[in-house]
Amino acid sequence: MSRLRSKQLHCDSILLVTTVVLVLIGLVxxxxxxxxxxxxxxxxxxxxxxxxxxWVFLGTVVMLLAREMDYRGLEKHTYYVMGITFLMLxxxxxxxxxxxxxxxxxxxMLGGFTFQPSELAKFALILFIAKSLVKxxxxxxxxxxxxxxxxxxxxxxxxxxxxxxxxxxxxxICFVTFTMLMIAGLRSKFLIYSILxxxxxxxxxxxxxxxxxxxxxxxxxxxxxxxxxxxxVVQSFYAFGRGGIFGSGIGSSSQKLFYLPEAHTDFIFxxxxxxxxxxxxxxxxxxxxxxxxxxxxxxxxAKDSFGTHVAIGLTLLIGIQAFMNMGVTVGLLPTKxxxxxxxxxxxxxxxxxxxxxxxxxNISGKLIQN
Numbered sequence: 001m002s003r004l005r006s007k008q009l010h011c012d013s014i015l016l017v018t019t020v021v022l023v024l025i026g027l028v029x030x031x032x033x034x035x036x037x038x039x040x041x042x043x044x045x046x047x048x049x050x051x052x053x054x055w056v057f058l059g060t061v062v063m064l065l066a067r068e069m070d071y072r073g074l075e076k077h078t079y080y081v082m083g084i085t086f087l088m089l090x091x092x093x094x095x096x097x098x099x100x101x102x103x104x105x106x107x108x109m110l111g112g113f114t115f116q117p118s119e120l121a122k123f124a125l126i127l128f129i130a131k132s133l134v135k136x137x138x139x140x141x142x143x144x145x146x147x148x149x150x151x152x153x154x155x156x157x158x159x160x161x162x163x164x165x166x167x168x169x170x171x172x173i174c175f176v177t178f179t180m181l182m183i184a185g186l187r188s189k190f191l192i193y194s195i196l197x198x199x200x201x202x203x204x205x206x207x208x209x210x211x212x213x214x215x216x217x218x219x220x221x222x223x224x225x226x227x228x229x230x231x232x233v234v235q236s237f238y239a240f241g242r243g244g245i246f247g248s249g250i251g252s253s254s255q256k257l258f259y260l261p262e263a264h265t266d267f268i269f270x271x272x273x274x275x276x277x278x279x280x281x282x283x284x285x286x287x288x289x290x291x292x293x294x295x296x297x298x299x300x301x302a303k304d305s306f307g308t309h310v311a312i313g314l315t316l317l318i319g320i321q322a323f324m325n326m327g328v329t330v331g332l333l334p335t336k337x338x339x340x341x342x343x344x345x346x347x348x349x350x351x352x353x354x355x356x357x358x359x360x361x362n363i364s365g366k367l368i369q370n
Contacts, residue, residue: 023056029268030049031046032253036256071310071363090160092105107348128153133184165205251275
C-alpha cells in the first residue's frame with residue numbers, strides 16, 4: 001500500500017499576530033506623536049510616518065525571508081555575521097561613512113537612509129553565544145576555555161559601541177550575554193567576577209561623560225532638575241498623569257507639542273500613556289509579555305540546542321529592551337536612548353527585530369510528514 005506524504009510547515013501564530021499588532025500600533029503612534037513636529041520641521045506631517053512605512057515594509061520582507069530559511073544556517077555563518085558587524089561598528093568612526101547626530105556617531109549612511117550597526121551587533125552577539133554554547137557547553141564551567149573567550153568577544157563589541165557612544169546598547173548586550181550564560185549553567189562565582197569587572201567600567205564611563213552624570217542625578221531626583229536634565233522624565237510623568245485610566249484620545253496629546261523631546265522615538269510609550277491611558281499602556285505591556293512567553297515556549301520546544309539558545313537570546317533582547325524603555329519613561333531607570341521595540345520610530349532597530357521574529361518563527365516551525 002503506497003503512502004501519501006505531505007509536508008506542512010507551521011509556526012507560532014500567537015507570536016506572529018502579537019508582533020503584527022505591535023507594529024500596527026507603532027505606525028499609528030508614530031504618526032500621532034510626530035505629525036506636529038514633522039510639519040514644523042519638514043512641512044510634511046506624514047514625513048516620519050512615510051519613512052516608518054518603508055522600514056516596516058523592509059522589516060516584513062526580512063521577517064518572511066528569515067521565516068522561510070533554515071535557521072541552522074545561521075550557525076554556519078555566525079563568524080561572517082560577526083566580522084561584518086564589527087567592521088561596520090568601526091566604519092561609523094570613519095569621516096564620510098559615519099553620521100554624527102547629537103554628538104553621537106552611531107550611523108552609517110546608506111543612500112538616503114541611515115543604518116545603526118549596533119542594532120545588528122545585538123543579533124550577531126546572540127548568534128556567537130548560542131554557537132559557542134553548542135560547541136563548548138561542557139566547558140562553560142571552565143573559566144579559561146569556556147567563559148573567558150566569550151568575555152573577550154563581548155569586549156570587542158562592547159568597546160566600539162560604548163565609544164560611539166551608545167550606553168544603552170552596551171548595557172543591553174551585557175545583560176543579554178550574561179543572562180544567556182546563566183541560563184546555560186554559568187558558575188555563580190564567574191558571574192560575580194564579571195560584575196566586579198564590568199561595574200567599574202560602567203562607573204568610569206558614566207563619570208567620564210558629564211551628560212551621563214546629569215542623567216543619573218536627574219534620575220535620582222527629576223523634579224529638582226525639571227528645567228534641565230530631568231526635563232524629559234518630568235514631561236513623561238505629566239503625559240501619564242494627563243492620560244489617566246482611558247487616555248485623552250489618539251492624536252490629542254499635549255506633551256508631544258514640543259514639550260516631550262523624542263516623543264516618536266525613545267518616549268513614545270509616554271504618548272501612548274497620555275492618549276490611550278493606563279489601559280493602553282497595560283495593553284502594550286501585555287503584548288510584550290505574550291511575546292516573551294511565546295519566545296521562551298519556542299526555546300523550550302526547539303529541535304536542537306542552537307535553536308534553544310538563539311530563541312532564548314532573541315527573546316531576552318526584545319524583552320529587556322522593551323521593559324528598559326518603558327522603565328525609563330516611568331522613572332524607574334535613567335534615560336538611555338533606547339527605542340520601544342516595534343513601536344518607536346527607528347528603522348535599524350525595527351528591521352533587525354523583525355528579522356529576529358522571523359528567526360523565532362522559523363525555530364517554531366514543525367515539519368509534519370503524513
